[in-house]
Amino acid sequence: MVKLRKVVPRGVSDIFVKAEYLNPSGSLKDRIALEMIRDAEARGDLKPGYTIIEASTGNTGTALSFVGTQLGYKVEIYMPEGMTPERIRIMESYGAKVHQVKLEGSIEGSVAGAEVEIDTRVKCLEVERSTPRTWWARQFSNPSNTKAHIKTGREILEQLDGKVDAFVASIGVGGTLYGVAKALRERLPDALIVGAEPASAQYPLSEGYTRVPGTGDDVCGGIIEEMLNSGMVDRVEKVGNREAIAMSDRLVREEGLFCGISSGANVHLAVEVARQLGPGRNVVTVLPDHRDRYLSEKKYTT
Ligand SMILES: Cc1ncc(COP(=O)(O)O)c(C=O)c1O
Incomplete structure (x- = not known):
């Protein structure tokens, strides 16, 4: 867990990031x-x-x-x-x-x-x-996915002595956000849970989609649908690619954290939430993956 120093404006909440890109194969x-x-x-x-x-x-x-x-x-x-x-x-x-x-x-x-x-x-x-x-493996609907991230959430609580006011994470199949939310809500019923999705998403969760239209349970729904129906997620916000890339570059250059693009999306949104909550609070997010897997793509850098 790392406390961000440079990319966080003055007068807002503290932001802590869990550096999941340091896991052995490079991601959460x-x-x-x-x-x-x-x-x-x-x-x-x-x-x-x-x-x-x-x-x-x-x-x-x-x-x-x-x-x-x-x-x-x-x-x-x-x-x-x-x-x-x-x-x-x-x-x-x-x-x-x-x-x-x-x-x-x-x-x-x-x-x-x-x-x-x-x-x-x-x-x-x-x-x-x-x-x-x-x-x-069916990661999109496998309950073991959420179960793994309940443990991530418990680690976050332990690492911050239970002082977590908000958790922010981008949603892929939803395991990270849902698992961590479940762990936090066991101890902190008022913790704010905010999801991020790409501004370019064709079927945005923030506009009420819970699955890609016309798809059945065999290939869609699963964790995302259960999570959104659970009421545990306070809101889902769109993050643009440009903002995500710009923040991921700042994380590399200013904080020395060699993370990927969704890390930038997560921290971009965490800064917004930190502004809303104000000083004296802790906003937490994850840096999901390593930058090594984006290096050949010029468009992934500012
Ligand atoms: C780079 C990256 N960031 C974020 C996520 C979101 O994680 P989850 O699938 O647990 O919602 C994923 C996974 O899809 C990912 O590959």
């Missing part, structure tokens, strides 16, 4: 990869000799590649076309096989979000149904 998804695999083994859904599959824009695929291959499983990741080549190479370095899936829609401008993953989830469903000894 290491937590859910281990939790999902161990729970599936305990249930008997995942057995020696099985292949783990997942739909991922990068981080969950990388984390499953890391944890899965260490535990002796084959790992195959279905990734939307057009992601940076580093992400594919990182997964292949761990020994995973990467399939690139052609997308129906555009992913330009997205930080995270369900619409970019639907086509790859459909692919995973087909593979799971047609291939024996295959286990699809």
